Amino acid sequence: xxxxxxxxxxxxxxxxxxNEKVKKVISTRKGSYDYEYANNKMIYHDTxxxxxxxxxxxxxxxxDKTPIWGMNYYxxxxxxxxSEEVIDKVLRPALMQVGTHKDIIPLRGPKEYINEEYRYNFxxxxxxxxxxGIETIYKNNEKIYELKCHGGLIKK
Numbered sequence: 001x002x003x004x005x006x007x008x009x010x011x012x013x014x015x016x017x018x019n020e021k022v023k024k025v026i027s028t029r030k031g032s033y034d035y036e037y038a039n040n041k042m043i044y045h046d047t048x049x050x051x052x053x054x055x056x057x058x059x060x061x062x063x064d065k066t067p068i069w070g071m072n073y074y075x076x077x078x079x080x081x082x083s084e085e086v087i088d089k090v091l092r093p094a095l096m097q098v099g100t101h102k103d104i105i106p107l108r109g110p111k112e113y114i115n116e117e118y119r120y121n122f123x124x125x126x127x128x129x130x131x132x133g134i135e136t137i138y139k140n141n142e143k144i145y146e147l148k149c150h151g152g153l154i155k156k
Contacts (some may be wrong), residue, residue: 002128005039005060005069009106009128010099012037012044012060018095020088052077058151069128071107071151075135079144086145090118090137107149108135129153 002129016022016035025036028047035046039062048056052074060069077083080125101110105128113120124133131151137145 001117004042005128006106007052008039008042008044008060009069010041012042012150013098013106014096016044016046017048017057018092018098048073051082052083053082059154067154070154071131071149073147073149073153075147077145079139082139086118086137086139088127090120091145094120094122107131107133108147126152 015037022035025034027034028045029049032047032049035044037044043061043064044058045061046058048054056072057076058073059067062068067146077086089111091092091109093115094113097110097113098108101107104111105124105126106123107124108122109120109123119141120135121138121140122133122135124131126132132150133148135145135147135149136143
């Protein structure tokens with residue numbers, strides 16, 4: 001299951017928020033923004049609230065009904081004047097690299113990604129069963145964004 005889940009997460013993340021060409025789906029909760037991807041009996045659903053400060057949750061379902069994996073996250077943009085620029089220049093391009101480095105589980109982006117004066121970093125402890133991570137973006141060595149995430153397998 002973990003290998004299937006690992007590969008599915010890579011596909012799903014590249015076909016949702018990280019991919020600027022993908023459209024959101026109908027919101028499941030008041031004020032949320034939602035993305036969904038399905039393949040091979042698995043469905044990935046990402047729902048989040050906010051913009052420069054945001055929180056969200058990703059869940060993978062098996063057979064359209066059983067939640068098997070999840071991740072919660074909260075992010076803060078410290079310089080709100082840069083929000084769209086940061087997303088376009090570094091966050092989405094970094095997130096599209098999910099799964100390209102086998103030494104980091106496919107939750108967010110790579111350990112490091114640099115585009116011009118922006119530097120993206122992602123550090124994570126654990127594995128798909130149970131993890132916690134922190135994502136940061138720096139512009140000219142000043143931290144302008146941070147996201148914390150945690151999650152793992154869901155079992156009854």
